[in-house]
Amino acid sequence: MKEKLRLLPKVDAVLEREEVKGLLNSYPRWVVVEALRHIIEEKRKSILSGVDIPVSEDSVVEELVENIHKFSLPSLRRVINATGVVLHTNLGRAPLAEEALRAIVEVSSGYSNLEYDVEKGKRGLRYTHVVELLRKITGCEDALVVNNNAGAVYLVLNTLASGKEVIVSRGELIEIGGSFRIPDVMRSAGAILKEVGTTNKTKLSDYKNAITERTALILKVHTSNYRIVGFTESVPLKDLVKLGREYGIPVYEDLGSGLFVDVRRFGLPYEPTVKESMRAGVDVVSFSGDKLLGGTQAGIILGKKEYVERIKKNPMNRALRIDKLTLSALEATFRIYMEGEEAAIAKIPVLSMLAEPLERLRERAERVVDELKDLDGYSFEVLRDLSTVGGGALPTAEIYTYCVAIAGKQRCDEIEEMLRRRPKVPVVGRIKNDRVLLDMRTVREQEVGLLIESVKEALS
Ligand SMILES: *Cc1c(COP(=O)(O)O)cnc(C)c1O
Numbered sequence: 001m002k003e004k005l006r007l008l009p010k011v012d013a014v015l016e017r018e019e020v021k022g023l024l025n026s027y028p029r030w031v032v033v034e035a036l037r038h039i040i041e042e043k044r045k046s047i048l049s050g051v052d053i054p055v056s057e058d059s060v061v062e063e064l065v066e067n068i069h070k071f072s073l074p075s076l077r078r079v080i081n082a083t084g085v086v087l088h089t090n091l092g093r094a095p096l097a098e099e100a101l102r103a104i105v106e107v108s109s110g111y112s113n114l115e116y117d118v119e120k121g122k123r124g125l126r127y128t129h130v131v132e133l134l135r136k137i138t139g140c141e142d143a144l145v146v147n148n149n150a151g152a153v154y155l156v157l158n159t160l161a162s163g164k165e166v167i168v169s170r171g172e173l174i175e176i177g178g179s180f181r182i183p184d185v186m187r188s189a190g191a192i193l194k195e196v197g198t199t200n201k202t203k204l205s206d207y208k209n210a211i212t213e214r215t216a217l218i219l220k221v222h223t224s225n226y227r228i229v230g231f232t233e234s235v236p237l238k239d240l241v242k243l244g245r246e247y248g249i250p251v252y253e254d255l256g257s258g259l260f261v262d263v264r265r266f267g268l269p270y271e272p273t274v275k276e277s278m279r280a281g282v283d284v285v286s287f288s289g290d291k292l293l294g295g296t297q298a299g300i301i302l303g304k305k306e307y308v309e310r311i312k313k314n315p316m317n318r319a320l321r322i323d324k325l326t327l328s329a330l331e332a333t334f335r336i337y338m339e340g341e342e343a344a345i346a347k348i349p350v351l352s353m354l355a356e357p358l359e360r361l362r363e364r365a366e367r368v369v370d371e372l373k374d375l376d377g378y379s380f381e382v383l384r385d386l387s388t389v390g391g392g393a394l395p396t397a398e399i400y401t402y403c404v405a406i407a408g409k410q411r412c413d414e415i416e417e418m419l420r421r422r423p424k425v426p427v428v429g430r431i432k433n434d435r436v437l438l439d440m441r442t443v444r445e446q447e448v449g450l451l452i453e454s455v456k457e458a459l460s
Contacts, residue, residue, distance in 0.1 A: 035071035084439025087391025093290040103332035133334040140302035151320040152286035152299030157189035164216030169202035172221040224256030225392035238280040250283035258287030294350035295333035365402040378408035387441040403437040
Protein backbone atom coordinates (compact mmCIF):
# COMPACT_ATOMS: atom_id res chain seq x y z
CA MET A 1 0.00 0.00 0.00
CA LYS A 2 2.80 2.40 0.97
CA GLU A 3 4.60 1.57 -2.25
CA LYS A 4 1.47 2.32 -4.30
CA LEU A 5 0.89 5.63 -2.54
CA ARG A 6 4.46 6.59 -3.24
CA LEU A 7 3.99 5.83 -6.94
CA LEU A 8 1.05 8.21 -7.34
CA PRO A 9 2.15 11.03 -9.67
CA LYS A 10 2.42 14.65 -8.57
CA VAL A 11 0.13 17.28 -10.11
CA ASP A 12 3.08 19.38 -11.37
CA ALA A 13 4.64 16.42 -13.12
CA VAL A 14 1.41 15.53 -14.94
CA LEU A 15 1.00 19.16 -16.02
CA GLU A 16 4.27 18.85 -17.96
CA ARG A 17 2.92 16.05 -20.17
CA GLU A 18 2.27 16.98 -23.80
CA GLU A 19 -1.34 15.66 -23.79
CA VAL A 20 -2.08 17.79 -20.73
CA LYS A 21 -0.48 20.89 -22.23
CA GLY A 22 -2.82 20.33 -25.18
CA LEU A 23 -5.81 20.42 -22.83
CA LEU A 24 -4.71 23.85 -21.64
CA ASN A 25 -5.61 25.22 -25.08
CA SER A 26 -9.27 24.30 -24.53
CA TYR A 27 -9.70 24.52 -20.75
CA PRO A 28 -8.66 27.11 -18.15
CA ARG A 29 -5.62 26.06 -16.17
CA TRP A 30 -7.50 26.03 -12.87
CA VAL A 31 -10.02 23.53 -14.24
CA VAL A 32 -7.23 21.16 -15.36
CA VAL A 33 -5.45 21.49 -12.02
CA GLU A 34 -8.67 20.88 -10.05
CA ALA A 35 -9.47 17.84 -12.19
CA LEU A 36 -5.97 16.43 -11.65
CA ARG A 37 -6.14 16.96 -7.89
CA HIS A 38 -9.51 15.24 -7.81
CA ILE A 39 -8.37 12.24 -9.87
CA ILE A 40 -5.21 11.75 -7.81
CA GLU A 41 -7.11 12.15 -4.54
CA GLU A 42 -9.68 9.55 -5.62
CA LYS A 43 -6.85 7.14 -6.45
CA ARG A 44 -5.28 7.77 -3.05
CA LYS A 45 -8.58 6.96 -1.33
CA SER A 46 -8.97 3.78 -3.38
CA ILE A 47 -5.46 2.60 -2.42
CA LEU A 48 -6.12 3.32 1.27
CA SER A 49 -9.31 1.29 1.17
CA GLY A 50 -7.40 -1.60 -0.35
CA VAL A 51 -8.68 -1.41 -3.92
CA ASP A 52 -6.18 -2.39 -6.59
CA ILE A 53 -6.10 0.40 -9.20
CA PRO A 54 -3.55 1.63 -11.74
CA VAL A 55 -1.41 4.45 -10.32
CA SER A 56 0.88 5.29 -13.22
CA GLU A 57 1.16 8.78 -14.67
CA ASP A 58 -0.30 7.37 -17.89
CA SER A 59 -3.41 6.18 -16.11
CA VAL A 60 -3.91 9.62 -14.55
CA VAL A 61 -3.47 11.37 -17.91
CA GLU A 62 -5.89 8.97 -19.55
CA GLU A 63 -8.56 9.59 -16.91
CA LEU A 64 -8.00 13.31 -17.14
CA VAL A 65 -8.45 13.45 -20.91
CA GLU A 66 -11.57 11.32 -20.69
CA ASN A 67 -13.27 13.30 -17.92
CA ILE A 68 -12.02 16.87 -18.22
CA HIS A 69 -15.29 18.07 -19.81
CA LYS A 70 -17.20 17.07 -16.68
CA PHE A 71 -14.90 19.17 -14.52
CA SER A 72 -15.38 22.20 -16.73
CA LEU A 73 -19.17 22.25 -16.29
CA PRO A 74 -20.65 24.92 -14.06
CA SER A 75 -22.42 23.67 -10.96
CA LEU A 76 -25.66 25.50 -11.75
CA ARG A 77 -26.86 24.42 -15.19
CA ARG A 78 -29.91 23.63 -17.24
CA VAL A 79 -31.83 20.37 -16.87
CA ILE A 80 -34.74 18.95 -18.80
CA ASN A 81 -37.80 18.80 -16.58
CA ALA A 82 -39.63 15.65 -17.64
CA THR A 83 -41.37 15.27 -14.27
CA GLY A 84 -44.62 16.85 -15.47
CA VAL A 85 -44.56 19.19 -12.46
CA VAL A 86 -44.99 22.55 -14.15
CA LEU A 87 -43.76 24.67 -11.21
CA HIS A 88 -41.00 22.47 -9.81
CA THR A 89 -39.42 24.48 -7.00
CA ASN A 90 -36.25 22.33 -7.01
CA LEU A 91 -35.91 22.81 -10.77
CA GLY A 92 -36.18 26.59 -10.61
CA ARG A 93 -39.96 27.07 -10.88
CA ALA A 94 -41.00 29.14 -13.91
CA PRO A 95 -38.92 29.20 -17.12
CA LEU A 96 -38.85 32.73 -18.51
CA ALA A 97 -40.46 34.19 -21.61
CA GLU A 98 -38.23 35.20 -24.54
CA GLU A 99 -38.98 38.87 -23.93
CA ALA A 100 -37.92 38.55 -20.30
CA LEU A 101 -34.61 36.96 -21.28
CA ARG A 102 -33.95 39.67 -23.84
CA ALA A 103 -34.69 42.35 -21.25
CA ILE A 104 -32.13 40.82 -18.85
CA VAL A 105 -29.42 40.88 -21.51
CA GLU A 106 -30.31 44.38 -22.70
CA VAL A 107 -30.47 45.95 -19.24
CA SER A 108 -27.52 44.22 -17.60
CA SER A 109 -25.00 44.15 -20.45
CA GLY A 110 -24.37 47.82 -19.79
CA TYR A 111 -25.55 50.50 -17.40
CA SER A 112 -29.24 51.19 -16.91
CA ASN A 113 -31.64 53.76 -15.47
CA LEU A 114 -32.33 51.45 -12.51
CA GLU A 115 -32.46 54.30 -10.02
CA TYR A 116 -32.12 57.26 -12.31
CA ASP A 117 -34.85 59.46 -13.74
CA VAL A 118 -33.60 60.29 -17.23
CA GLU A 119 -36.33 62.93 -17.71
CA LYS A 120 -35.31 64.93 -14.66
CA GLY A 121 -31.66 63.94 -14.55
CA LYS A 122 -32.09 63.05 -10.89
CA ARG A 123 -32.09 60.02 -8.65
CA GLY A 124 -35.12 57.78 -9.20
CA LEU A 125 -36.62 54.74 -7.51
CA ARG A 126 -36.18 51.21 -8.82
CA TYR A 127 -39.79 50.31 -8.05
CA THR A 128 -41.25 52.92 -10.39
CA HIS A 129 -40.44 50.77 -13.45
CA VAL A 130 -43.31 48.39 -12.74
CA VAL A 131 -45.80 50.41 -10.68
CA GLU A 132 -47.73 51.84 -13.64
CA LEU A 133 -47.99 48.42 -15.30
CA LEU A 134 -49.24 46.80 -12.11
CA ARG A 135 -51.82 49.56 -11.68
CA LYS A 136 -53.14 48.93 -15.16
CA ILE A 137 -53.14 45.13 -14.90
CA THR A 138 -54.62 44.80 -11.41
CA GLY A 139 -56.27 48.09 -10.54
CA CYS A 140 -54.06 48.61 -7.48
CA GLU A 141 -53.15 52.06 -6.14
CA ASP A 142 -49.48 51.41 -5.49
CA ALA A 143 -46.95 48.58 -5.75
CA LEU A 144 -43.60 47.39 -4.40
CA VAL A 145 -41.54 44.42 -5.57
CA VAL A 146 -39.07 42.63 -3.31
CA ASN A 147 -36.86 39.53 -3.34
CA ASN A 148 -39.62 36.90 -2.94
CA ASN A 149 -43.05 36.44 -1.42
CA ALA A 150 -41.64 35.11 1.86
CA GLY A 151 -39.79 38.42 2.14
CA ALA A 152 -42.97 40.29 1.20
CA VAL A 153 -44.97 38.57 3.98
CA TYR A 154 -42.25 39.42 6.48
CA LEU A 155 -42.06 43.04 5.36
CA VAL A 156 -45.83 43.61 5.44
CA LEU A 157 -46.23 42.07 8.90
CA ASN A 158 -43.20 43.85 10.28
CA THR A 159 -44.33 47.22 8.95
CA LEU A 160 -48.02 47.08 9.78
CA ALA A 161 -48.13 44.90 12.89
CA SER A 162 -44.84 44.91 14.82
CA GLY A 163 -45.65 44.61 18.53
CA LYS A 164 -49.36 44.31 17.74
CA GLU A 165 -51.86 41.55 17.09
CA VAL A 166 -52.67 39.95 13.75
CA ILE A 167 -55.87 37.93 13.44
CA VAL A 168 -55.62 34.74 11.34
CA SER A 169 -57.89 31.74 10.89
CA ARG A 170 -56.57 28.45 12.36
CA GLY A 171 -57.26 26.86 8.99
CA GLU A 172 -54.70 29.16 7.36
CA LEU A 173 -51.64 28.65 9.59
CA ILE A 174 -49.75 26.92 6.83
CA GLU A 175 -46.21 25.80 6.12
CA ILE A 176 -44.98 26.65 2.63
CA GLY A 177 -41.87 24.51 2.72
CA GLY A 178 -38.44 24.73 4.23
CA SER A 179 -38.92 26.60 7.47
CA PHE A 180 -41.50 29.07 6.21
CA ARG A 181 -44.43 28.67 8.57
CA ILE A 182 -46.92 31.49 9.09
CA PRO A 183 -46.68 31.47 12.94
CA ASP A 184 -42.84 31.52 12.78
CA VAL A 185 -42.70 34.32 10.21
CA MET A 186 -45.19 36.26 12.31
CA ARG A 187 -42.96 35.90 15.37
CA SER A 188 -39.77 36.90 13.55
CA ALA A 189 -41.58 39.94 12.12
CA GLY A 190 -42.41 40.96 15.69
CA ALA A 191 -46.17 40.51 15.30
CA ILE A 192 -48.39 38.66 17.74
CA LEU A 193 -50.46 35.86 16.29
CA LYS A 194 -54.10 35.89 17.28
CA GLU A 195 -55.55 32.66 15.91
CA VAL A 196 -59.31 32.33 15.58
CA GLY A 197 -61.83 29.68 14.57
CA THR A 198 -60.98 26.02 14.07
CA THR A 199 -59.02 24.01 11.50
CA ASN A 200 -62.03 23.42 9.28
CA LYS A 201 -64.39 26.27 10.16
CA THR A 202 -63.86 29.94 10.81
CA LYS A 203 -66.74 32.42 10.88
CA LEU A 204 -66.90 36.18 10.54
CA SER A 205 -67.93 36.39 14.21
CA ASP A 206 -64.66 34.64 15.19
CA TYR A 207 -62.70 37.49 13.63
CA LYS A 208 -65.03 40.11 15.07
CA ASN A 209 -64.79 38.76 18.62
CA ALA A 210 -60.99 38.79 18.46
CA ILE A 211 -60.70 42.49 17.64
CA THR A 212 -59.25 44.59 20.46
CA GLU A 213 -57.33 47.87 20.66
CA ARG A 214 -54.16 45.79 20.15
CA THR A 215 -55.30 44.50 16.74
CA ALA A 216 -53.22 45.91 13.89
CA LEU A 217 -54.08 43.66 10.97
CA ILE A 218 -56.46 41.00 9.69
CA LEU A 219 -54.53 38.43 7.65
CA LYS A 220 -55.96 36.03 5.10
CA VAL A 221 -53.57 33.39 3.80
CA HIS A 222 -54.46 31.56 0.65
CA THR A 223 -54.04 27.86 1.51
CA SER A 224 -52.34 27.34 -1.81
CA ASN A 225 -50.67 24.01 -1.08
CA TYR A 226 -53.40 22.02 0.64
CA ARG A 227 -57.16 21.72 0.66
CA ILE A 228 -59.63 21.15 3.43
CA VAL A 229 -62.70 19.45 2.06
CA GLY A 230 -65.97 18.37 3.63
CA PHE A 231 -67.46 20.24 6.60
CA THR A 232 -65.68 23.54 6.06
CA GLU A 233 -66.28 27.27 6.23
CA SER A 234 -64.07 30.26 5.70
CA VAL A 235 -64.85 33.95 5.43
CA PRO A 236 -64.77 35.52 1.95
CA LEU A 237 -62.23 38.29 1.53
CA LYS A 238 -64.88 40.93 0.88
CA ASP A 239 -66.56 40.22 4.24
CA LEU A 240 -63.20 40.58 6.01
CA VAL A 241 -62.67 43.87 4.18
CA LYS A 242 -66.07 45.09 5.37
CA LEU A 243 -65.22 44.11 8.95
CA GLY A 244 -61.84 45.81 8.69
CA ARG A 245 -63.45 49.03 7.46
CA GLU A 246 -65.91 48.99 10.34
CA TYR A 247 -63.08 48.89 12.88
CA GLY A 248 -60.43 50.79 10.94
CA ILE A 249 -58.15 47.74 10.66
CA PRO A 250 -56.31 47.00 7.39
CA VAL A 251 -56.80 43.60 5.71
CA TYR A 252 -53.82 41.84 4.14
CA GLU A 253 -54.03 38.80 1.88
CA ASP A 254 -51.09 36.48 1.15
CA LEU A 255 -52.22 35.05 -2.17
CA GLY A 256 -49.27 32.69 -2.70
CA SER A 257 -49.45 32.37 -6.44
CA GLY A 258 -50.21 35.59 -8.23
CA LEU A 259 -52.64 34.96 -11.02
CA PHE A 260 -53.48 37.47 -13.72
CA VAL A 261 -55.57 34.98 -15.71
CA ASP A 262 -58.39 32.69 -14.62
CA VAL A 263 -56.95 29.14 -14.75
CA ARG A 264 -60.37 27.55 -15.14
CA ARG A 265 -59.88 28.09 -18.86
CA PHE A 266 -57.16 25.40 -18.73
CA GLY A 267 -59.59 22.97 -17.09
CA LEU A 268 -58.02 23.64 -13.68
CA PRO A 269 -59.94 24.24 -10.45
CA TYR A 270 -60.73 27.81 -9.44
CA GLU A 271 -57.84 29.90 -8.04
CA PRO A 272 -58.39 33.50 -6.99
CA THR A 273 -56.83 36.15 -9.25
CA VAL A 274 -55.05 39.30 -8.11
CA LYS A 275 -57.69 41.45 -9.77
CA GLU A 276 -60.43 39.78 -7.70
CA SER A 277 -58.55 40.58 -4.49
CA MET A 278 -58.19 44.20 -5.55
CA ARG A 279 -61.88 44.35 -6.47
CA ALA A 280 -62.83 42.93 -3.05
CA GLY A 281 -61.14 46.03 -1.63
CA VAL A 282 -58.18 44.38 0.12
CA ASP A 283 -55.76 46.90 1.63
CA VAL A 284 -52.58 44.95 0.87
CA VAL A 285 -51.99 41.76 -1.11
CA SER A 286 -48.74 39.92 -1.87
CA PHE A 287 -47.78 37.01 -4.13
CA SER A 288 -44.83 35.31 -5.85
CA GLY A 289 -43.40 36.31 -9.21
CA ASP A 290 -42.30 32.83 -10.21
CA LYS A 291 -45.32 30.68 -9.50
CA LEU A 292 -48.33 30.75 -11.85
CA LEU A 293 -47.45 34.29 -12.85
CA GLY A 294 -44.58 32.78 -14.83
CA GLY A 295 -41.92 35.39 -14.12
CA THR A 296 -38.79 35.60 -11.99
CA GLN A 297 -38.39 34.98 -8.27
CA ALA A 298 -39.97 38.03 -6.64
CA GLY A 299 -42.45 39.12 -4.03
CA ILE A 300 -45.03 41.52 -5.36
CA ILE A 301 -46.84 43.75 -2.87
CA LEU A 302 -49.88 45.70 -4.07
CA GLY A 303 -52.36 47.84 -2.23
CA LYS A 304 -53.52 51.14 -0.89
CA LYS A 305 -50.97 53.90 -1.21
CA GLU A 306 -50.87 54.74 2.50
CA TYR A 307 -49.83 51.18 3.42
CA VAL A 308 -47.46 50.54 0.51
CA GLU A 309 -45.71 53.86 1.27
CA ARG A 310 -45.10 52.73 4.85
CA ILE A 311 -43.83 49.33 3.69
CA LYS A 312 -41.40 51.02 1.26
CA LYS A 313 -39.93 53.02 4.13
CA ASN A 314 -39.24 49.96 6.30
CA PRO A 315 -35.41 49.71 6.59
CA MET A 316 -35.70 45.96 5.95
CA ASN A 317 -36.95 46.79 2.45
CA ARG A 318 -33.34 47.51 1.54
CA ALA A 319 -32.29 44.06 2.71
CA LEU A 320 -35.00 42.43 0.64
CA ARG A 321 -34.69 44.58 -2.43
CA ILE A 322 -35.03 43.26 -5.93
CA ASP A 323 -32.02 43.29 -8.29
CA LYS A 324 -31.89 44.72 -11.80
CA LEU A 325 -31.84 41.35 -13.60
CA THR A 326 -35.01 40.27 -11.88
CA LEU A 327 -36.68 43.63 -12.27
CA SER A 328 -36.00 43.83 -16.00
CA ALA A 329 -37.42 40.33 -16.57
CA LEU A 330 -40.41 41.10 -14.39
CA GLU A 331 -41.22 44.29 -16.27
CA ALA A 332 -41.00 42.41 -19.58
CA THR A 333 -43.35 39.75 -18.21
CA PHE A 334 -45.87 42.35 -17.05
CA ARG A 335 -45.71 43.99 -20.49
CA ILE A 336 -46.75 40.68 -22.02
CA TYR A 337 -49.78 40.60 -19.72
CA MET A 338 -50.62 44.11 -20.97
CA GLU A 339 -51.00 42.63 -24.46
CA GLY A 340 -53.91 40.53 -23.20
CA GLU A 341 -54.64 37.01 -22.07
CA GLU A 342 -54.04 35.30 -25.43
CA ALA A 343 -50.58 36.84 -25.77
CA ALA A 344 -49.77 35.86 -22.19
CA ILE A 345 -50.73 32.23 -22.84
CA ALA A 346 -48.72 32.15 -26.06
CA LYS A 347 -45.59 33.78 -24.66
CA ILE A 348 -45.31 32.87 -20.98
CA PRO A 349 -43.97 29.30 -20.75
CA VAL A 350 -45.84 28.28 -17.58
CA LEU A 351 -49.17 29.31 -19.12
CA SER A 352 -48.29 27.77 -22.50
CA MET A 353 -47.54 24.45 -20.82
CA LEU A 354 -50.83 24.47 -18.91
CA ALA A 355 -52.73 25.37 -22.07
CA GLU A 356 -51.04 22.92 -24.43
CA PRO A 357 -53.62 20.60 -26.03
CA LEU A 358 -53.41 16.91 -25.20
CA GLU A 359 -53.18 16.04 -28.88
CA ARG A 360 -49.92 17.96 -29.24
CA LEU A 361 -48.45 16.22 -26.20
CA ARG A 362 -49.32 12.83 -27.67
CA GLU A 363 -47.75 13.77 -30.98
CA ARG A 364 -44.59 14.88 -29.15
CA ALA A 365 -44.42 11.63 -27.18
CA GLU A 366 -44.84 9.62 -30.39
CA ARG A 367 -42.03 11.54 -32.02
CA VAL A 368 -39.68 10.85 -29.08
CA VAL A 369 -40.59 7.14 -29.02
CA ASP A 370 -39.98 6.96 -32.74
CA GLU A 371 -36.47 8.36 -32.33
CA LEU A 372 -35.59 6.10 -29.42
CA LYS A 373 -37.21 2.80 -30.38
CA ASP A 374 -34.04 1.32 -31.86
CA LEU A 375 -32.06 1.56 -28.59
CA ASP A 376 -31.10 -2.00 -27.66
CA GLY A 377 -32.38 -3.47 -24.42
CA TYR A 378 -35.12 -0.93 -23.76
CA SER A 379 -38.76 -0.51 -24.60
CA PHE A 380 -40.44 2.84 -25.20
CA GLU A 381 -44.15 3.42 -25.16
CA VAL A 382 -46.54 6.35 -25.34
CA LEU A 383 -48.59 6.48 -22.15
CA ARG A 384 -51.46 8.68 -21.00
CA ASP A 385 -50.98 9.90 -17.42
CA LEU A 386 -51.45 12.91 -15.15
CA SER A 387 -49.27 16.00 -14.62
CA THR A 388 -49.43 18.32 -11.62
CA VAL A 389 -49.06 22.07 -11.29
CA GLY A 390 -46.63 22.02 -8.34
CA GLY A 391 -44.93 24.98 -6.68
CA GLY A 392 -47.41 24.84 -3.82
CA ALA A 393 -50.27 25.72 -6.15
CA LEU A 394 -53.48 23.89 -6.97
CA PRO A 395 -52.61 20.83 -4.85
CA THR A 396 -55.55 18.72 -5.96
CA ALA A 397 -55.48 19.62 -9.64
CA GLU A 398 -54.50 16.96 -12.13
CA ILE A 399 -54.10 17.54 -15.81
CA TYR A 400 -54.08 14.80 -18.42
CA THR A 401 -50.81 14.39 -20.26
CA TYR A 402 -48.81 12.04 -22.46
CA CYS A 403 -45.52 10.47 -21.41
CA VAL A 404 -42.78 8.36 -22.89
CA ALA A 405 -42.63 5.26 -20.66
CA ILE A 406 -39.23 3.53 -20.51
CA ALA A 407 -38.52 0.01 -19.28
CA GLY A 408 -35.37 -2.01 -19.82
CA LYS A 409 -32.68 -4.34 -18.67
CA GLN A 410 -31.94 -2.37 -15.49
CA ARG A 411 -34.27 -1.60 -12.62
CA CYS A 412 -36.34 1.54 -13.20
CA ASP A 413 -34.58 3.49 -10.45
CA GLU A 414 -31.27 2.71 -12.19
CA ILE A 415 -32.60 3.99 -15.50
CA GLU A 416 -33.93 7.10 -13.76
CA GLU A 417 -30.45 7.66 -12.30
CA MET A 418 -28.68 7.20 -15.64
CA LEU A 419 -30.92 9.85 -17.18
CA ARG A 420 -30.47 12.20 -14.26
CA ARG A 421 -26.68 11.89 -14.08
CA ARG A 422 -26.00 13.16 -17.58
CA PRO A 423 -22.97 15.44 -17.41
CA LYS A 424 -24.24 17.90 -19.99
CA VAL A 425 -28.02 18.11 -19.69
CA PRO A 426 -29.57 15.97 -16.94
CA VAL A 427 -33.03 14.60 -17.67
CA VAL A 428 -35.28 14.42 -14.62
CA GLY A 429 -38.24 12.08 -15.04
CA ARG A 430 -40.51 10.26 -12.62
CA ILE A 431 -41.11 6.61 -11.76
CA LYS A 432 -44.53 4.97 -11.90
CA ASN A 433 -45.45 1.27 -11.99
CA ASP A 434 -41.85 0.13 -12.52
CA ARG A 435 -41.28 2.41 -15.47
CA VAL A 436 -39.53 5.74 -15.95
CA LEU A 437 -41.93 8.32 -17.36
CA LEU A 438 -40.83 11.34 -19.35
CA ASP A 439 -43.79 13.72 -19.19
CA MET A 440 -44.25 15.81 -22.34
CA ARG A 441 -46.25 18.51 -20.51
CA THR A 442 -43.02 20.05 -19.20
CA VAL A 443 -40.69 19.14 -22.08
CA ARG A 444 -40.98 22.08 -24.39
CA GLU A 445 -40.91 21.81 -28.17
CA GLN A 446 -37.45 23.37 -28.45
CA GLU A 447 -36.06 20.83 -25.94
CA VAL A 448 -37.18 17.69 -27.77
CA GLY A 449 -33.93 17.35 -29.75
CA LEU A 450 -31.86 17.77 -26.62
CA LEU A 451 -34.02 15.26 -24.74
CA ILE A 452 -33.58 12.60 -27.43
CA GLU A 453 -29.84 13.21 -27.54
CA SER A 454 -29.50 12.99 -23.74
CA VAL A 455 -31.58 9.80 -23.47
CA LYS A 456 -29.62 8.14 -26.29
CA GLU A 457 -26.34 9.11 -24.65
CA ALA A 458 -27.53 7.76 -21.29
CA LEU A 459 -28.87 4.43 -22.47
CA SER A 460 -26.45 3.39 -25.20
C1 LIG B 1 -45.29 30.19 -2.10
C2 LIG B 1 -45.93 30.93 -1.03
C3 LIG B 1 -45.19 31.84 -0.24
C4 LIG B 1 -43.72 32.03 -0.43
O1 LIG B 1 -43.44 32.60 -1.68
P1 LIG B 1 -41.94 32.61 -2.26
O2 LIG B 1 -42.03 33.52 -3.45
O3 LIG B 1 -41.61 31.21 -2.59
O4 LIG B 1 -41.05 33.16 -1.21
C5 LIG B 1 -45.85 32.52 0.76
N1 LIG B 1 -47.16 32.32 0.99
C6 LIG B 1 -47.92 31.47 0.25
C7 LIG B 1 -49.37 31.31 0.55
C8 LIG B 1 -47.33 30.73 -0.78
O5 LIG B 1 -48.05 29.87 -1.51
